[in-house]
Amino acid sequence: xxxxxxxxxxxxxxxxxxxxxxxxxxxxxxxxxxxxxxxxxxxxxxxxxxxxxxxxxxxxxxxxxxxxxxxxxxxxxxxxxxxxxxxxxxxxxxxxxxxxxxxxxxxxxxxxxxxxxxxxxxxxxxxxxxxxxxxxxxxxxxxxxxxxxxxxxxxxxxxxxxxxxxxxxxxxxxxxxxxxxxxxxxxxxxxxxxxxxxxxxxxxxxxxxxxxxxxxxxxxxxxxxxxxxxxxxxxxxxxxxxxxxxxxxxxxxxxxxxxxxxxxxxxxxxxxxxxxxxxxxxxxxxxxxxxxxxxxxxxxxxxxxxxxxxxxxxxxxxxxxxxxxxxxxxxxxxxxx
Ligand code: PMV
Numbered sequence: 001x002x003x004x005x006x007x008x009x010x011x012x013x014x015x016x017x018x019x020x021x022x023x024x025x026x027x028x029x030x031x032x033x034x035x036x037x038x039x040x041x042x043x044x045x046x047x048x049x050x051x052x053x054x055x056x057x058x059x060x061x062x063x064x065x066x067x068x069x070x071x072x073x074x075x076x077x078x079x080x081x082x083x084x085x086x087x088x089x090x091x092x093x094x095x096x097x098x099x100x101x102x103x104x105x106x107x108x109x110x111x112x113x114x115x116x117x118x119x120x121x122x123x124x125x126x127x128x129x130x131x132x133x134x135x136x137x138x139x140x141x142x143x144x145x146x147x148x149x150x151x152x153x154x155x156x157x158x159x160x161x162x163x164x165x166x167x168x169x170x171x172x173x174x175x176x177x178x179x180x181x182x183x184x185x186x187x188x189x190x191x192x193x194x195x196x197x198x199x200x201x202x203x204x205x206x207x208x209x210x211x212x213x214x215x216x217x218x219x220x221x222x223x224x225x226x227x228x229x230x231x232x233x234x235x236x237x238x239x240x241x242x243x244x245x246x247x248x249x250x251x252x253x254x255x256x257x258x259x260x261x262x263x264x265x266x267x268x269x270x271x272x273x274x275x276x277x278x279x280x281x282x283x284x285x286x287x288x289x290x291x292x293x294x295x296x297x298x299x300x301x302x303x304x305x306x307x308x309x310x311x312x313x314x315x316x317x318x319x320x321x322x323x324x325x326x327x328x329x330x331x332x333x334x335x336x337x
C-alpha cells in the first residue's frame with residue numbers, strides 16, 4: 001500500500017467504527033455546488049486540505065444519485081448514466097479507490113450506479129455531487145448514521161468541493177488548521193434567499209483538458225501570482241458570507257466575480273500557462289460587463305472549465321434570458337420554506 005493510501009485509510013479509521021457490519025444496498029442523492037469564493041490550492045494534497053476557506057451555493061435538483069449494491073463475484077461494477085464502465089477508466093478507478101477506503105475489506109464487491117441529473121449539455125461534470133452521493137450511500141450501506149460534518153470530512157478526501165455538497169443553499173467550507181483534517185469540513189449558512197438565481201451558460205461541454213486537481217497543483221507549484229491568492233480568497237470568503245447574510249447581491253456578485261477572475265489570473269500566470277476559458281467564455285464576460293454598464297445586475301463566475309455561471313436575482317431573470325437564451329436557470333431555494 002502506498003503512503004498516501006495509508007494516510008487516507010488512517011483518516012477513515014479515525015471516523016468509522018473499527019468493524020463494519022455486512023453491507024446492504026443503499027442509495028443517496030447530493031446536489032452539485034458552485035463556489036462563489038473558490039477552493040484553489042492545498043496545504044495537504046493527500047487529504048485535500050485547502051489553503052483557504054471557500055463558500056458555495058448548491059444546485060438543488062441538479063446533482064447525483066448513487067446506488068451501491070453489494071455483489072458476489074470477484075469484480076466490482078461501475079455504471080455511469082446507464083453505461084457500464086471499464087473498472088480502469090478514470091471515473092471508475094476513482095470511485096472504486098474511494099469505496100475501498102471506506103470498507104477496507106478486499107473481499108467486499110460493490111456495483112456502483114451513478115446517475116447525474118445535470119444535463120450533459122450543461123457541461124458541468126460534477127465530482128462534488130458524485131463523491132458526496134457516494135459517501136452518503138456507502139455510509140448507509142454499512143448501517144452508519146454519520147453526521148453531515150463527518151460525511152463532509154470523508155467526501156473531501158475524494159474531492160475537495162464534495163465537502164460542500166451535503167446541504168442545500170449556501171455552504172461554507174472552513175479550511176481548518178489541524179494536520180489530520182478533522183477541522184476541515186463544510187457547514188450550512190442558515191439563510192434562505194428565495195429570489196437568488198444561478199444561470200449556467202454552456203460554452204464547451206466536452207471533458208476538460210486538465211482536471212481541476214492537476215490544474216490546481218500546477219498553479220500553486222509554478223505561478224508567481226499564487227502567493228497572493230490564499231489571503232485574498234480568505235477575505236473574499238468572509239465578504240461573501242456577510243453579503244449573503246445582508247442579502248446584498250451587489251457586494252456578493254462583485255466579490256464572487258473578482259474572486260473567480262483572480263483564480264483564473266493565477267492559472268494564466270502559471271508556467272506553462274493554464275487557461276480553461278475559451279474565446280466564447282470571454283465573449284460572455286464582455287456581454288455581461290456591457291449589459292451591467294447599462295444597468296443589468298448579474299455577475300459571472302467560472303471554475304476549472306470554459307462554462308460561465310451567472311449570479312443574479314429573480315427580477316433580472318427576463319433580462320438574463322434575453323441576453324443568453326441558452327442559459328439554464330436554477331432556483332436554489334425553490335423548495336425551502
Ligand atoms: O474539488 P475539485 O478537486 O474538483 O476542485 C474544485 C475547484 C474549483 O471548482 C475550481 C473551485 C471550487 O471551489 O469548487
